[in-house]
Amino acid sequence: MKEKALCNFDLVGGRVVDPYSGMDRVKDLFVRDGIIYSSIPEGKPAEQTFNIKDHIILPGLLDLRVHNRVPGDAQSENIQSLTKAAAKGGFSSILAMPNTTPHSDNPGTIRYIQDRIKQASKIKVHLTGCLTIGSKGIALAPLGSLKEAGVVAVTDCPHSVGDNQIFTNALKYAKMFGLKIIEYPQDPSLSKDGQAHESPLSLKMGLTGNPRMAEELSVQRAITVSRHLEVPIHISSLTSLESVNLVKEAKRLGVKISTDVSAHHLLLTEEAISEYKTQAKTTPPLREEIDRLALIEGLNDGTIDSCNSSHEPFAEHLKQVEFDLAPGGVIGLETTLMTVIEALGDNDPFPKIAEKMSTNPHKILGLDPPSLKAGNLADFVVIDPVKKWIYNTESGMSLSKNSPLDGHKFIGKPILTVSGGKIAWCEDSSLLD
Amino acid sequence: MEAGDIVAMKEWSKNSLLGIEDLSSDEILFLLDEAETIKAQKTTDGSIIESLRGKRIINLFMEPSTRTRVAFEIAAKSLGADVISIAGEASSLTKGETLKDTAMNVQALGADAIVLRHSSPGSPLFLSQIVNVPIINAGDGAHEHPSQALLDIYTMREKLGNLKGKRITILGDIRFSRVARSNLWGLLKLGAVVTLAGPSTLVPKEFEKLGARVTHDPNEALRGADAVMLLRIQHERQQASHFPSLSEYANVFGLGRSTFDQMKKNAIILHPGPLNRGVEIESELADSNRAVILQQVSNGIAVRMAILQLCINCGENQR
Structure with missing residues (x-):
């Protein structure tokens, strides 16, 4: 370009x-x-x-969860539109998730994406690779080769490995290469059919629920595994009050975990989907006011380290379908910074924004935080x-x-x-x- | 009309029927009264009402249905309308067309109303935002089945009188049931006391927050009740580990003579069908004079005639 x-x-x-x-x-x-x-x-x-x-003036912001659609679905987003949206939203760097088509579970796909980034991006795009082949949770992805190709972290986001043995082996193996592990906490057996937060509202709407338990079991697993294997794990996109409590206690005990929250979870609740609005169907689902308040508190007291956009673009026709057929996920790159400012409700939110959206995400990935010196x-x-x-x-x-x-x-x-x-x-x- | 039902409403003002939850008690009673008038007319002079002569009604059934589809067809024909039924497996949806495109095509073909049956909750609302013809919800996933609830409530009112304070128990798979939800909203609006009962895996406690009583003890649920509505138990639920087996279900939750006898003396048994004899209910009881299952089916015609007539004519006035 x-x-x-x-x-x-x-x-x-x-x-x-x-x-x-x-x-x-x-x-x-x-x-x-x-x-x-x-x-x-x-x-x-x-x-x-x-x-x-x-x-x-804040040091460069880094978004730890952005879903890139190249290769596979360039009508929903291409590298140029993705990175322009990020830059317009104030981000100088993003971390791209590996759920491309084909999946980013091989060096060839990584190199293709890097080539597209070189041609079309004005910001830094860090790449993740899949933890398991096709993010199916069955066989390990070639993590060593992915690292060599340039990925900075591995994850199956927006999925989670269901089998505990495969999960622990993947983590042991990734640790050998110093790869950062990002866990998207959802027990797949409990969340797989969930269309919305499990609550009286989803019950009323006839939507299959995604219970808080699906996330909390997974958060607890990450804490336990991190403690036993002594491997740091970043837990992405917390949504529930109890998850915040679990992380708080684990951090108190010195477990090497970090966490983040998607900005829209700080501002919205499940009410946003009450008229079957597919534009508010998120992954993970929006929950209740008690959760929203706990997330803000977690951000303020240091339990939650960072805020992401969980930018998941879907072309208009993909969302203009029946609610249960619509994919979950919303865009957020252009609103995340302002959403976090609004949610913090602070007179001077900027020192905290610098910490949560610049310093911490860089440290989590093992990168030097940008400085204005x-x-x-x-x-x-x-x-x-x-x-x-x-x-x-x-x-x-x-x-x-x-x-x-x-x-x-x-x-x-x-x-x-x-x-x-x-x-x-x-x-x-x-x-x- | 029963004493105590005072309908202040003079005119029907909805051109679509998406669910019971967004109806007022007056609107429910207005519809039931209209159905009563239609039923009386049909039985006394045998004449056909021609209020929808020349109107084209499309039955868009994206999910298998016999009872509801046929009842809507008969209702429409009894009002003089032309009815075209499209089944999901025979439509363009199997070729990858979206519901949005199918609906716009149906509108372009000159439909005066669409009766929609679909497995996705909220799909009638979605459709009503796309096309500007009346949409009648004939069942959307686990969300609502308003015409079924109206015919159930019509039948209960016919047998029990004013439903205020009456104790109605719905027993079975509540979690996945649109019939249970629509009945719950309608019955609560009319002042009934509604108990939801069945296995804890299929009757979430959260329904208490929505105004129902919840119990997993069938005896407690039925003791002193005026009516019980049994819901069909589906084999798929068994596979998803919601209950161990049909025989276990029949043993613990099936309606037999001894549990039925705990209900009020004149209590009635309803079932929206299709019936699993020997599972939800003892076969003999299903054929007894306390079961109003077939009367529900017949009442379904008059109720659906009332729905089509009110909504389509209202839609016409609004356009």
Whole structure:
């Protein structure tokens, strides 16, 4: 992809919020050849100056759960639309899940995706490989070869290995290569037919329930296995109150687990599907208010380390079907940051956002967190914290429109996303190619 | 009409019947009264009502059904309408066409109403958002089966009078039953006390939060009840480990003479069919004069005539 790689610019008057580097103050940043300077370097004029008084600069955000559709379903999303949506939503990096078609369970598919990313992406895309072949939970994927091909983590998300022996063997084997393991916690025997959270509402609607137990058993298994094998496990997309409690207790005992939550679970409950709205059919399902509040509390008290978008694009016709036939999953890259800001309900949510959406996800993957200190590669997002706007999927970058937040009023908006030293998104589109 | 049923409603205002849950008690009574008028007309002078002459009704049955489909056909024909029945296995849906496209085609073919039977809960609502012809729900997954509940309630009212305070027990596979749900909403709205009973795997406690009494003891469920509605037990449930075997079910939950005798003296037995003799009910009891199973079927015609007539004519006025 040809691009106008603008990487010489000044940011004047913004508040730099970077708790990882011990910085939180109003400070000008000068970017030259993609590197951050604290004063204007001699002989290197800026091509552009952004006056960003009252704006926030956060270190680059990383989304730990994004579902890439290439190869297999480019009409739902291609690499360009996916990464543009991420950049518009403020993310400079994403972690792509392996449920492509064919599955990302072999080095060939990984190399194909890497090639597409090289051609079409302006942000960093980290790849995962399958834990088991076809994510079927039966035979181990070639984890060593996948690691060699460049995956940073292995997972069967949005599925979970049902057989405990295969699960523990896969983890032992992955540990040998230092591969990060991400567990999507759903006991498949309990969740396989579930169309919605198991509750009086789903009972009334005649939908087969996905019980909290399906997740909690799986969370408990991850905790137990992590403790016995001494292998760190990242548990993705928690939804239930009791899961939060299990993780809290396990962390207290020093078990090496980390967790995240999907942003829409912080804002919505099962009520969103009450009229069989397939746009609100998520994986895992939206649950009840007590769960939502527990997730927010878990985020605040450190039990939950990070927030993801669980961006799952589906072309319009795939969702315009009967509720039980519609695939579960919603898009979220363009709304996650603002959703988390709204859910935290904090006067100054930005230090926490930097921790949960930049520092922690990088650490979880074993990557160096981006820093806004001079000398580092520019990798950050500039946010207008008071901008009021209405999310409209029609004007979004994603090719898919399956968001339960279409029409939602947000406060705060990313206006500039810089990834790896280059501008990936700017509200002023004249600065993009 | 029974004393105590005061219907303030003068006119029917819904062009679709998607479920009982979104009907008011007045609307339920209005429909039942309309069915009563139709039944009286049919039995006294034998004449055919021609209120839907020239109207085209499409029965879109994406799931096997004999009783309901035939009853809707007879009801429509008795009102002078033309009826075309499409079965799922004979339609374009087997060629991969979506329900949305099928429905738009049916509308383009000039349907004045669509009667939909579908395995997906919520599919009638989905359809009503796509086409602008009246949609009559003839059963959607485990969600609702409004015409069945209305004919059940019609039959109960006919036999027991005003249902306020009456004790009605529904016994069997409640979890997967649209009939149980529609009856529950309708009976609660009319002031009945509803007990849901059966194995704990098939009768979730959560129904208590929706207004029902729940018990897994059939004796407790039936003692002093005015009516019992038995629901069909399906073999598939046995395979999914919801209960051990049909004989175990018959032994623990089947309605026999001794359990039936605990009910009120004039208590009645209902069953939406198809019946598993010797499983849900002792064969002899199913043929006794306390069973109103066949009267339910006959009442189903008048009730469905009332539904079609009210909804289609209302839809016409609204268009």
